Amino acid sequence: MKWKETGFNKYREAFVFVPRKNGKSFLCSVFANYLLIADKGQHDLFTYAVNAQQARLVFDGAKQMIVQNKALKKRSKVMAHHIDHTKTNSRLKPVSSNSGGNEGLGGTAIGDELHTHPDSSMFDVMQLSMAARRKAWHFIITTAGTNTTSFCKQYYDQCKTIESESTFTAIYELDDEKEIEQPETWIKANPNLGISVYSEEIADTLEKARTIPHRYSEVLTKRFNIWRNGEQEFIAEKDWLACYKPKECKPSNELPVFIGIDLSSASDISAVWCVQGTGASGEVRIWGKCYLPSSALERGKKNSEIYQQWVRQGHLTVAGDRTVDYEHIERDIHSLCDQYDVHSVSFDPWNSNFLLTRLESHGVPVEKVRQGFISLSPPTKALQVAVMQEKVIHDNNPILNWAVGNVTLSTDAAANIKPDKMKSENKIDPVAALLNGYRTWMLETESGELSDEVLTVNW
Template sequence: MPREVESLTSDWICTTADERAVADGCWFDLQAAERVRTFFRKFLRHSKGQWAGQPFDLLEWQWQEVVAPLFGWKRPDGTRRFRRGYIEVPKKNGKSTLFSGLSLYLLVGDNEPGAEIYSAAVDRDQASIVYGEAAHMVDESPDLSRRLKVVRSTKRIVYHRTRSFYKALSADVPAKEGLNAHAVLIDELHAQRTRDLWDTLRNAGASRRQPLQLAITTAGYDRHSICWEQHDYALKVLDGTIEDTSFFPFVAAANDEADWTDPNVWKTANPSFGITINADQFAEDCTEAQESPAKENSFRRYRLNQWTEQDVRWLSMDKWDACGTPLEDLRGRVCFAGLDLSSTTDVSALVLVFPDEDEGRFDVLPYFWVPEEGARKRERRDRVPYVQWIRDDHMEATSGEVVDYDVIRRRINELNEQFEIREIAIDRWNATQLATQLEGDGFEMIAFGQGYASMSAPTKKLEEVVLSCKLAHAGHPVLRWMAGNVSIETDAADNWKPSKKKSVERIDGIVALVMGLDRASTQDLCTSVYDKRGILSL
């Protein structure tokens, strides 16, 4: 490697992957990178907002962190070093516009005969965003409009000179096999509900000289998604845990532990802060987010690029943690139970709710069961510490691959020797046999519906006691995890219920808590179970 090339290359070494790439013979070609920047400045113009009609001068972060390394790094044979990439930045930092420009450069500036460039998204509307901006850029450029034909009816831009085209795709288009892609650019990867589109396009450029598959997105919430997989992979490449010299990672986000109300954190997470992002408006959005857990969730995810536990958060985890008061001795006290028995292969939950009328507080004791084999599998698959929870006695494993309901029955009877369990609320459509057995053991079983009629009042009650710090749960880690997972459903009458469908992880303990809280907050503690049955106690 010539001395001047070696010196220039050293200026662009930022990660251990870069060091490994140089050791493998890779080098940095500043001229190739500048060619892309010149293309943007000379041929592309903004079509929206305050910069409409002005040349597309790459912002400093777009040039320094994305475009220059992506197109400047070369393999020993002179082709691009990077073949896959993941770019994650908060909203309003100009990522889709950048993608539109890159699509056009790859179409006309990459010297690839018969190039097929695809931008892809979750649906037709999202797919139209990158394509639409690219089409506007062609219309606004005399040079490009002479060379390229925009076909809006099929969302294509054709470059006849090299028999190349750019086309927008969406996940709802059934057939995408047989593509011979030079480049695939996937917008808002977090919105992909399955990995089907990703896997279909993954090898679409196998026969190309220097194919590129690039995803750009804001943070998501589903940790079982293809987006989380790529996010996790990108972080590991950045910190050197994984050495992959062909993968390009760029993630701009606030640390999970950072104070999300701090203006310095806002600037760290948003590379276009003060340029495409108005600081005053950002501050107003932050103030509004502090008044609502749901808005806080959206603010942290979309504006600070922090991965959240669910799409729309219901409970504030700061408020939840404030309820982690250690519990006093509860032996002999009256309690009401909620029992949520999910499928036999997953988590089942019992939550005892102890009303304290003098303090107006509710003390909570949760119990969880999971099949032993299922716990190991889920820990490996979902990165949830089931095995550690079992070791720490926060959860009980029953032998085999399914939950043993006899174990749950025995445990409930043991608990009744320590506490006075007045009632057990249970889903009327589930576990009929266990409910009958427990009734035979002398427990008052309450069939509890899972619809709005039964769930709305106690769901709102749970939010009320959490916000007012009238709940005490002693910081139980499994219940906390489930509290962080909960999304709620609402209807037109503003009725609420926890949603197992919308929540991306287990919420069985919260469902059991809601049922138990309903019984605990509507009963007269001076009336015994015998009085309710019409049998006077002596």
């Protein structure tokens, strides 16, 4: 039945798919205040998101509008965590999926940035909360994301393909990724172009992002609403292959070496990778070795055929039967220390305490590298740029080549990035080892540059 016949809303759901800087939160705040103050009847309104900070963006926007307007302020009671309309007893408050206790909510829900939700749980709670309210809305607004199997992507596909008289859909996006090279098409994805977002600013951001892979992916999703599968490819194949320089990849016995290790929990690949500065600014050569137990070569096991080939070629070392023999790896590290000027052996302390203790007891310098965004984002970004500048010289090791192509990156809210073993479809252990060593090389290089500077003070 139409709204004119029933007196109720024509639409129960609204899905607005629009990039950043186009007034998403502002629109939600206006909608919330309209229902809170101007609409007839009593409303329980909830702004929700994956975390409390995001949920408050729309709430705080509505709060500011009321505080700055005498007429609205006169009709409302503004508190720290909710806003009341005294005449209708309506209330607006923020909630988040990590706050708990949301099952008993009932009323209109305004969801911000659905693409950040790990699943549909919060959406489902809020959808059910409006079931008994004939005038309730479920208002969803979001940009594109980097997980094409996420609930948000499924909901987006549903809204694009299924016609529903109860759902209002507004999708602003480019028709093709190639249109990013055509500024005249950008208004398709940016309805506020020339008002709150400007072509010159988008062009500048796009140009800067072209040389930094993870930023380019973010521009596509957040500026043009283009879905991406994975945060971003780690390193382009052509850039990686350009770094294979046979005449320059032989290690030097004179220059410092930084070793990175990634130890498997049981029957997986373990890797040891070396990073050595060449003497040229920002340039390194890298080489390494991978280990696997013999059980991983058994017929029918994942990757067993390619593992057998690498064993025959000498690229993969069998160490142990059912699990990797850490003592084998320890002996190889001592051999590297005997051959080169090893400044550090860096690895994730998880599952490595035994080997760490043994190496330390023999005088090997060790460095713990936590596997979070704070530790891994700087070397990950730096390595990407260094590869594009051909400042990473490798020896064309097929296992590392394979691992580089397997990497899927994750990004946090602060745009930090790191390889994600859970998201990556295949093994990335050599890359994990490389990044551990590369991070320590970066830190020591920066420290050396600072210690070489002379500070002059005029008294």
